[in-house]
Amino acid sequence: MGELNRRNFLKTLGVVGATVSGIPAKKLLAQSKSELFEDRMGVLVDTTVCIGCRRCEWACKTAHDIPAGDLESYDDESVFEKMRRPANESYTVVNRYENLSNPKSPLNVKVQCMHCDHPACVSACIVGAFSKKESGAVVWDGSMCIGCRYCMVACPFQVPTFEYEKAIQPNINKCDFCIERTKGGLLPACVEICPVEAITYGKRRNLIETAEKRIELYPDRYINKIYGFTEVGGTSWMYLANREFNELDFPKLGDKPAPGVSESIQHGIFAYFVPPIALYALLGGIMWVSKNKDSKEEGK
Ligand code: SF4
Ligand code: SF4
Ligand code: SF4
Numbered sequence: 001m002g003e004l005n006r007r008n009f010l011k012t013l014g015v016v017g018a019t020v021s022g023i024p025a026k027k028l029l030a031q032s033k034s035e036l037f038e039d040r041m042g043v044l045v046d047t048t049v050c051i052g053c054r055r056c057e058w059a060c061k062t063a064h065d066i067p068a069g070d071l072e073s074y075d076d077e078s079v080f081e082k083m084r085r086p087a088n089e090s091y092t093v094v095n096r097y098e099n100l101s102n103p104k105s106p107l108n109v110k111v112q113c114m115h116c117d118h119p120a121c122v123s124a125c126i127v128g129a130f131s132k133k134e135s136g137a138v139v140w141d142g143s144m145c146i147g148c149r150y151c152m153v154a155c156p157f158q159v160p161t162f163e164y165e166k167a168i169q170p171n172i173n174k175c176d177f178c179i180e181r182t183k184g185g186l187l188p189a190c191v192e193i194c195p196v197e198a199i200t201y202g203k204r205r206n207l208i209e210t211a212e213k214r215i216e217l218y219p220d221r222y223i224n225k226i227y228g229f230t231e232v233g234g235t236s237w238m239y240l241a242n243r244e245f246n247e248l249d250f251p252k253l254g255d256k257p258a259p260g261v262s263e264s265i266q267h268g269i270f271a272y273f274v275p276p277i278a279l280y281a282l283l284g285g286i287m288w289v290s291k292n293k294d295s296k297e298e299g300k
Contacts, residue, residue, distance in 0.1 A: 036117055040136030041182070042204035042236040043191060044211055045110055047248070048221055050198035052080070052096055052108035056190035060092045060112075063178060063189035083249065086112055088161050091175040092190060097248055107241065109248050110190070110199065112175035113138060113159045114228060115236035118257030124154035129172075136204060136236040137177035145172060156232055156251060156258045177236070204236055211240055233257035 054074040061068035066089055080096035087093075092112035099107045119138045122130040129144035130151055140151075140160070151172060152160045163170035178188035186192070191201045200207065211226045227245045228238035231253045239245070246252050 036132075037134040037136070038205070040117075040134065040204050040236065041177075041201065042115075042136055042207050042238060043188070044200045044202070044207040045237065045239045046198050046200075046214070047107050047109050047239060047241045049196055050094070050108040050110060050194075051196055052077075052094055052106065053195065054079075054094050055193045055195065056110055056199065057090060057092055057094060059189040059193040060175070061090065063181065064091065064176075066090070084111075086159055086161065086174065088163050088171075088173045091173065095249070097243070099242070101242060107243065107248065108198075109239075109241075112190075112237065113177070114157050115175075115177055116156075116232055116258070117234040117236070118232065120154040120156055120232070120258040121151035121160060124150040126150065133179065135177070135179065135182060137179045137182075138236075139176050139179055140172050140174065142169070142171055154258070156253055204234075204238075207238060211238060214240060230255040 055071065058068050058071050058074050060066075077096075083095055084090075084093040092110055094108050094110045097107045097109065099105050115132075115136055115138045117132075117136075119130065119132055121140075122132055122138060124130075125145075126148065127144050127146055129141050129146075130138060131141070132138050147162075147170060149160075149162055149172070152158075152162060160172050160174045162172055178186070178190075181188060187201050191199050200210065202210075208226065208229060211229075215222045215224055215226075222240050222242055223244060225245065226238050226240060227250055228235035233256060239250070241248060
């Protein structure tokens with residue numbers, strides 16, 4: 001499903017939801033609100049500093065009990081030949097791009113969940129399996145998940161992945177901001193291992209100051225943009241680069257939070273105790289309209 005279709009899907013969700021539940025859409029939208037902890041944490045990724053050693057990939061797997069192999073095997077640079085996305089067995093990946101101002105020193109971009117301030121995955125999840133914590137982390141609770149995968153459709157960064165190959169209790173997987181480690185006062189595993197401090201963990205507001213200062217001090221080194229500062233209402237993970245972010249495969253997104261309608265639906269369903277039969281009708285309706293729309297668009 002492409003970007004546009006994903007947006008259409010959420011729009012459809014709004015219309016069908018309001019119709020089936022009998023709650024006026026305006027009232028549903030009024031339910032939408034998010035509270036953020038001022039001291040929430042974040043990470044600043046400086047792509048001009050990252051050397052592409054992929055130690056962060058190894059550390060992330062090790063910290064999450066995913067088979068990681070030898071650290072030395074991550075020196076293999078052939079992985080950069082194709083673009084990779086976070087997957088069930090790798091919550092973070094590093095991709096390589098040409099550095100136009102210095103071809104000898106390519107740009108390396110670490111990718112993982114952005115831990116949005118207004119996460120679309122949280123809003124889309126009708127059973128509340130996703131949540132945004134005070135620390136800034138967006139986490140998933142397997143005991144609540146019903147496997148509907150709306151979170152995957154809703155995420156503007158296409159991050160959550162699903163264990164299709166598992167018949168029993170498949171998980172949704174993504175970076176959890178190392179919530180268990182940070183609760184215990186440790187750094188996220190990827191931040192701790194980075195040999196060149198390309199990734200900095202700290203209070204989000206302090207990281208914004210740091211990023212602004214770097215841009216001001218080294219205008220030749222960076223473009224004047226902190227990706228994640230305002231995108232989709234702000235994200236906990238933010239980036240600096242010396243190339244336009246869309247050239248580094250970052251999606252061009254507006255400043256408004258992505259959740260909007262899906263958040264209203266979730267809140268509407270539970271706030272008004274819509275009976276299960278209506279909920280099933282709602283889900284069936286969403287799938288039917290979405291499928292119809294997709295086949296029409298494919299037939300164009
Ligand atoms: S990047 Fe996607 S999965 Fe991560 S918090 Fe944002 S919406 Fe959720
Ligand atoms: S914060 Fe933790 S879970 Fe997220 S990419 Fe880094 S090591 Fe992996
Ligand atoms: S460990 Fe640091 S330098 Fe190495 S790839 Fe990851 S972010 Fe880049």
